Amino acid sequence: MSAVAVEVDTAGVARRERAAAFFQRNGALVVLVLVVVAGALAFPSFATGVNLRNIAVQVSFLALIALGMTFVIISGGIDLSVGSVYALGGVLAAWASQFGLLAALALPLAVCGAIGLLNGVLIARGRLAPFIVTLATLLGARGLLLALTDEGAETFLVRDQPAFTFLGQGSLLTLGVPVIIALLAYGLGWLGLNRTRFGQAVFAVGGSEDAAVLMGLPVTRVKVWVYVLSGLLAGLAGALNAARLSSGVTILGVGLELDAIAAVILGGTLLSGGAGSLLGTLTGVLLLGVIQNLINQVGTLNSNFQSVVSGLFLVVVVVVQAWLSRTQRR
Amino acid sequence: MAEATAGVGSGRRSLPAGWLQDYGVYVGLALLVLVNALFTPNFLSLTSARVQLIQVAPVLLVALGLALVIGTEGIDISVGSIMALAAAVIPLYLGYGFAVALAAALLVGALAGAFNGFLVAFVGVQPIVATLALLVGGRGLALVIANGQLKQVRNETLLALGNGDVLGIPVPILLTAVVALAVGFVVRRSTFGRQVVAIGGNRAAAALGGLPVRRVLLGVYVISGVLAALSGVVTTARLTASDPRAIGDLIELEAITAVVVGGTPLTGGRVRVLATVAGAILMQLIRAALIANNFPDSIARIVQAAIIVAAVLLQRRAS
Numbered sequence: 235m236s237a238v239a240v241e242v243d244t245a246g247v248a249r250r251e252r253a254a255a256f257f258q259r260n261g262a263l264v265v266l267v268l269v270v271v272a273g274a275l276a277f278p279s280f281a282t283g284v285n286l287r288n289i290a291v292q293v294s295f296l297a298l299i300a301l302g303m304t305f306v307i308i309s310g311g312i313d314l315s316v317g318s319v320y321a322l323g324g325v326l327a328a329w330a331s332q333f334g335l336l337a338a339l340a341l342p343l344a345v346c347g348a349i350g351l352l353n354g355v356l357i358a359r360g361r362l363a364p365f366i367v368t369l370a371t372l373l374g375a376r377g378l379l380l381a382l383t384d385e386g387a388e389t390f391l392v393r394d395q396p397a398f399t400f401l402g403q404g405s406l407l408t409l410g411v412p413v414i415i416a417l418l419a420y421g422l423g424w425l426g427l428n429r430t431r432f433g434q435a436v437f438a439v440g441g442s443e444d445a446a447v448l449m450g451l452p453v454t455r456v457k458v459w460v461y462v463l464s465g466l467l468a469g470l471a472g473a474l475n476a477a478r479l480s481s482g483v484t485i486l487g488v489g490l491e492l493d494a495i496a497a498v499i500l501g502g503t504l505l506s507g508g509a510g511s512l513l514g515t516l517t518g519v520l521l522l523g524v525i526q527n528l529i530n531q532v533g534t535l536n537s538n539f540q541s542v543v544s545g546l547f548l549v550v551v552v553v554v555q556a557w558l559s560r561t562q563r564r
Numbered sequence: 565m566a567e568a569t570a571g572v573g574s575g576r577r578s579l580p581a582g583w584l585q586d587y588g589v590y591v592g593l594a595l596l597v598l599v600n601a602l603f604t605p606n607f608l609s610l611t612s613a614r615v616q617l618i619q620v621a622p623v624l625l626v627a628l629g630l631a632l633v634i635g636t637e638g639i640d641i642s643v644g645s646i647m648a649l650a651a652a653v654i655p656l657y658l659g660y661g662f663a664v665a666l667a668a669a670l671l672v673g674a675l676a677g678a679f680n681g682f683l684v685a686f687v688g689v690q691p692i693v694a695t696l697a698l699l700v701g702g703r704g705l706a707l708v709i710a711n712g713q714l715k716q717v718r719n720e721t722l723l724a725l726g727n728g729d730v731l732g733i734p735v736p737i738l739l740t741a742v743v744a745l746a747v748g749f750v751v752r753r754s755t756f757g758r759q760v761v762a763i764g765g766n767r768a769a770a771a772l773g774g775l776p777v778r779r780v781l782l783g784v785y786v787i788s789g790v791l792a793a794l795s796g797v798v799t800t801a802r803l804t805a806s807d808p809r810a811i812g813d814l815i816e817l818e819a820i821t822a823v824v825v826g827g828t829p830l831t832g833g834r835v836r837v838l839a840t841v842a843g844a845i846l847m848q849l850i851r852a853a854l855i856a857n858n859f860p861d862s863i864a865r866i867v868q869a870a871i872i873v874a875a876v877l878l879q880r881r882a883s
Contacts, residue, residue, distance in 0.1 A: 369817060371869065372817070385861055488814075499696075538707035542708060548700060
């Protein structure tokens, strides 16, 4: 009698734990589906092919940045410099586009990768706090951008470079090229994170750096690489955006690091490191993009509501996450 | 390899390194005053000192609250948005008089801080995530309240808070000095201050030792929120307008820089009030010196970045 009761109870607990784990992983996806369905019912202009394709192109730049941020956060770090690096990448790409497609991609990737390398070396070798190091490079990268553009007064234009502008403005199989690049990057990122030694090392370092050292993992190298990756992806996103806008806009990217972090958190990746998923990040990015689009659809609401709603979603998600992880621990 | 390098570094650790961590910010400040006195025209004048100190006051008010939060191993990146919220409610209540508007603004700051503190202390959300939510949502809310518009303020008492003098000392400087003394007193002499440091040093031990960890954390974020709101009121008075779009934008970075340059470790367990004051003034003087000598904004930012890295490198050497 009592044995049966205990059995039933453990089954219930197990079910509850599974449900908690499911929501922690896929909560953002559930919310995204609900928001999209609600949006489709409320606004006839929302669920049209044109609008959805627009959303996809608009979020693809943030998606690339959030991809790198996910690696950094899973490794237990944070990268505040991505917004400035993104803007710098755009300016460099627009300037270098006069020398052709290759230069327009190589220059921003080289410089932004170098900034990521600087972050990584200071954090992993210099053992400085990621928050502070990347805060410094946030300032430094913006300073470099201003130095290159005559204190922000000069905007480099992309002229007669169809191959380069195609990367930002073209489309293949009805999908925008930035969307395809972002999807490819997520595919590669997923393989790298889940199917390679490097990816497993990223999880291990974020879970417990001391344990990772004791296991003989190349902790320093792993930490350096995640910041290089983050810098490269931010630079790539900037270059693609420059191709889309046909110019290197200097005022972009302020506060973009916070959007990227918000997307990663919405996707269920814990800021404490050691756990997280790229699919979740992609969902978080889409959720932010859809919220923005829906608030634009309402029309009577001004854009200020967008950040209020994003902030609310963030609070709900982190509260639910904290509660769920407590349920799982019990 | 990295371990070996770090080992050699800490092996060579000597008195000067630790000394530099504790007093480096004062040495830097003294050097900067000296350099400015030599190269910047009209630097050593009362007017110039007044201008510099008035400009640093809003950042410093925020940084003093942040120093307490960082002392508990936390962080508050929502301070700029709290300033915007405070600025947005001032015009709504100014019709009832200065006191009501000030009380409303400070209350909004306290509520925002309590919201942060509740998420951190009771729900168990990481400080940077909890305050990120308010950073994102708070400014939007402020703009919704203000209808996205800048509003002139004409209340005499409020304007005096930003531009008035008491016994020849500008009110923002006086106010910031009083707050700095109060925070210094709290840290050094009060039970609350000891609890802040104990929680930041080792939260688990503090909880086991029977300290009211949650209440102290809540209190720390409320103080940070109120000081941010006060900074928002002072800035509004200085501008003679409530501008929720621009006020306090990115001030969290400046304030964190001031705290870190002052030698307070981000890992908690230590609150250095006077050093935070020195850190804020140091960063302000660097900016002023670069501007006065016609260096462009780009160089100013790169120099600031280098100083932040140098400051944390010095700290790491010493610890």
